[in-house]
Amino acid sequence: MFLMESIEGKIARLIRTEIRALKAYHVPEATGMVKLDAMENPYGWPEELKREWCEALKSVALNRYPDPAANALRARLKQVYSVPAGMELMLGNGSDELIQIILMSLARPGAVVLAPVPTFVMYEMTATMAGMKFVGVPLTPDFALDTEAMLEDIAHHKPAVVFLAWPNNPTGNLFDAAAVEEIVRRTQGLVVVDEAYHAFCQQSFMDRLGLYDNLLVMRTLSKQGLAGLRLGVLAGEPRWIEEFNKVRLPYNINSLSQASAEFALKHQTVLDEQAARIRADRETLYTELADLPGLTVWPSSANFILFRVEGRPVGELFAALKGQGILIKNLDGSHPALAGCLRVTVGAPEENTRFLAALKKAVLYSPHP
Ligand SMILES: *Cc1c(COP(=O)(O)O)cnc(C)c1O
Secondary structure (H helix, E strand, C coil): CHHHCCHHHHHHHHCCHHHHHCCCCCCCCCCCCEECCCCCCCCCCCHHHHHHHHHHHHCCCCCCCCCCCCHHHHHHHHHHCCCCCCCEEEEECCHHHHHHHHHHHHCCCCCEEEEEECCCHHHHHHHHHCCCEEEEEECCCCCCCCHHHHHHHHHHHCCCEEEEECCCCCCCCCCCHHHHHHHHHHCCCEEEEECCCHHHHCCCCHHHCCCCCCEEEEEECHHHCCCCCCCEEEEECHHHHHHHHHHCCCCCCCHHHHHHHHHHHHCHHHHHHHHHHHHHHHHHHHHHHHHCCCEEECCCCCCEEEEEECCCCHHHHHHHHHHCCEECEECCCCCHHHCCEEEEECCCHHHHHHHHHHHHHHHHHCCCC
């Protein structure tokens, strides 16, 4: 009978139950669309800079393995990110990989991962993959940290790690810094402050690294214009980094990514100017959205804006936008607090204009159901 077992039978027998219950991270098809769904920077580099970059890539020896420690790149990142003296960095294939490395290192049977919710979905997904328990502590109705509830659940569950996306995705707000610091102080486990959107809020916990030995700060180049490179950065006490490095695969940052990131960081002013532009355009987009009837719009410290569609099915509006070639993110159904919510990435001015025009058309001229 064993030989006759169907593939379904084998899958059920071999693949872990919690993995079978997961849905793979969904990336929608976006060819030909105005793509405002994934917090990408809409700007490329000037031609001259691209030429220089290609020149730099020519000298990369593809026949050799990459520098496993990415020493040159780490040194530059320490400078650009003002990492306090004595602190160390670990690089990941995106911060997604850093989350995975941290959790694989901590995944004792029964170990808990805690985060306020709604937040970045990869904390829970990766916890599940690592066989850990995820505890989500609801944010307040205006998406602030419920500090009392957080501290209570931290005392009760004793999480191995707490993740705080700062600013938070998908809500866009920056949690009160004093509340975050209180959580760092009152947590026996690690606290990862995920600063993926640092370029758009310009506040950081980086300079507090020396104060708390359980604090780690995470950044990524993705939201600042280099999503294709896949480069995440974890900063913290060298003894944590030393442990995590045992879990990291030796050549996780390929040679082309190392060379490209080094090159990009030499031209950090270009990335900074783009971020400044996006911050200014975010305010324009916010004002225009807030002026439309039937929407609740939340202020943002990131490069995206969350809004709720009131009094009509959000799915219809999302589909109407898609029909007009505009792809944003529909968060309805992902968490009860996000019922009716959509998230739009701040694009280039002409993309924002097209999005607003399509949205106005859908909101103002399509009949209410
Ligand atoms: C997008 C995002 C990341 C993932 O970034 P990568 O470096 O591209 O893997 C991490 N944290 C938060 C909060 C994000 O929104």
